[in-house]
Amino acid sequence: MKPVEYDRMFREEDVYWWFVGRRRLATVLLENSLPARNLRILDVGCGTGAMSRELMRFGSVVSTDLSALAIGYGRQRQLTGLCCADATALPFADASFDAVVALDLLEHIADDLLAVREFARVLAPGGHLVATVPAYQFLWSGHDLALMHHRRYTRRSFGDLLASGGLSTVRLTYAMTALFPIVWLVRRRSKKPGSEEATIQPVPRWLNKVLIRVLDMENAYLRRADLPYGVSVAAVARRIR
Structure with missing residues (x-):
């Protein structure tokens, strides 16, 4: 990401509806999938560290990002276990972790299959x-x-990628469904030649709270069932051997 986006993320990650909703989505998937606590967890592409902080309640956390700037923001959150590393060449031994978390990371990587294979390599058998x-x-x-x-x-393309990388899909669903029409309209209007601006834009406090509430209801539904479309695709996959 561009450096300005890391700064924006650090300032907004704790309160902005998108980040809060995505973090709570990941928590729902983790709670439904992980068999125990006190796990060894790797947060790949940790960004400025808010998700890593949440993961600490599941076990010990190692957080990596390719950007030294992101790692610096993680230190400001007083995170430990920070490591500047490439997701396609992780500096960890085989079967080092019980869980790997990668939120909105693979789209940044030219060879996303190589990254998934690395996730599978560092996962212990049965890890998620x-x-x-x-x-x-x-x-x-x-x-x-x-x-x-x-x-x-x-x-489908995400499921195929995970299978090609040596992982067995446990759960594969769309997410951020309720906001799909809004995002679709905003993205269509932003398709101007040369336009390169992230859509993390300030919203009134009341609207931010409403959007978080909407995503909370959606995430509660995802505890029981999948969604047919959405702005994101979410997956839980397992290393078999």
């Missing part, structure tokens, strides 16, 4: 990957350019 990616190429906009994305995914 929890990951999210942006959905639908037709939603491509200046937001994706600003965040230096290579692609967006469908449920």
Whole structure:
């Protein structure tokens, strides 16, 4: 990502509806999938560290990001276990972790299959990957350019990627469904030549609270069932051997 996006993320990650909703989505997937606590967890592409902080209630956390700037923000959150590392060449031994978390990371990586294979390598047998990616190429906009994305995914393409990387899919669903019409309209309007601006824009406090509440209701539904479309694709996958 561009440096300005890390600064924006650090300032907004604790309160902005998108980050809060995505973090709570990951928590729902983790609570439904992980068999125990006191786990060894790797947060790949940790960004400025808010998710890593949440993960600490599940066990010990190692947080990696390719950006030294992101790692610096993580230190400001007083996180431990920070490591500047490439997701396609993780500096850890085979079977080092019980869970790997990668939220909105794979779209940034040219060789996303190599990254998934690395996730599978560092997972212990029976270990789980929890990951999210942006959905639908037709939603491509200046937001994706600003965040230096290579692609967006469908449920099928994401599932195929995980299988090719040596993981067995446990759960594969769309997410951020309620906000799909709004995001679709915003992205269409932002498709101007040369436009490269992330759509993390200030909203009134009352609206931010409403959007968080909407995503909370959606995430509660995801505890029981999948969603047929959405702005994101979310997956839980397992290493078999």
